[in-house]
Amino acid sequence: MxxxxxxxxxxxxxxxxxxxxxxxxxxxxxxxxxxxxxxxxxxxxxxxxxxxxxxxxxxxxxxxxxxxxxxDDSTLAIRTWIDRRAGDLPAGFAADVRAWLLVLLDGDSRTRPRSHTCLYVYFGCVKPLLENWAATRGHLREITVSDVTTALDRLRGWQRRNAIAALRSLFRFAKKRGLIFANPTARLKAENIERSLLPMTDAEVLAVQQIAVTPAQRLVIALAAVHAARATAIRRLTLDDLDLPNRRITLAGHVQRLGELPHQTLLAWLDQRRTIWPKTPNRHVLINAKTALETRPVSAEYVKRHLLHHGVYLERIRGDRVLHEALTVGADPLHLALVFNLSHTTASRYATIAQDLLDEQIEQADDRE
Structure with missing residues (x-):
């Protein structure tokens, strides 16, 4: 002692x-x-x-x-979550879904382990569908192509795309394990919804402004809106990545000039950070009451709790910034890749969408003339 x-x-x-x-x-x-x-x-x-x-x-x-x-004799929290949530499903589906989620978590000889976020998203997609099917179906083997098609007809956009990915994963697992005779999602394909990526509306911008009230929230949104920073890069940003006198910032290894809005929000947040946790050993820019006593970054749930749970999608803001750049300077994928540290595939996708929007504007202008 x-x-x-x-x-x-x-x-x-x-x-x-x-x-x-x-x-x-x-x-x-x-x-x-x-x-x-x-x-x-x-x-x-x-x-x-x-x-x-x-x-x-x-x-x-x-x-x-x-x-x-x-x-450490504890069970991983994610395993406890799997047992609890799968146990809430109708009896005929619970055991198979639990086995599926465990394979997603641990992987097997032909499948790599998936992230915890993937498990949460996939389960959230299939749970309401299985509960609806339970009224007339007692097992996965009883689900038909018609059942799947009818259930998906009510969904749109990314909700539909994610549901398709989750269902395909579940029924591929069931087919592989001999739990079903035929895979009702075998011919199912996720639609290409790239054209749904459009500039943010005035209502969306106003909603973000109303929700972002704390210095930490404003900083996260500013980094996404100006530098198109991903949530992971923001969480892992350290004090050593900041060069405030020279207005430089390093995000995910990519050095950029620090914009005016992120500069102001950084100063406000760092002032609050210094006041609340003056002796913290944590070098990460974003910290909370728990991580201030440690050296690790805040969790992904931290960002979700402050923004996503209030209806603010960081990827929506980030995508709007990239698209705005493409519309402003021209649909040049090389420029986008260099400015935002994007892969060539992603940069080309944004450039294509921007070019389509620019072409539509030209056509509308010609029609008015």
């Missing part, structure tokens, strides 16, 4: 923990280590049940891990 208390003090000082947080961590360490044989590890699932209410399970576990006294 003396060694753990000393290490908690050392770790807290290094990571900017407040004195009260260090004391609470020590109280938690005392509770889990008291009466234990020296060197005996503590199970991770045991910590929340034994520490005082004011102590942080995460901080106690962090100290124990540094001392090699932590036995």
């Amino acid at each position: 003396r060694a753990a208390a000393a290490h908690a003090k050392q770790l807290g000082d290094a990571h900017g923990w407040s004195p009260s947080l260090i004391r609470c961590a020590m109280d938690g360490l005392t509770a889990v280590l008291e009466g234990r044989q020296p060197g005996t590890p503590v199970k991770l699932t045991e910590i929340p049940t034994r520490i005082p209410r004011q102590a942080s399970s995460h901080r106690v576990a962090e100290v124990l891990a540094h001392l090699d006294l932590l036995d």
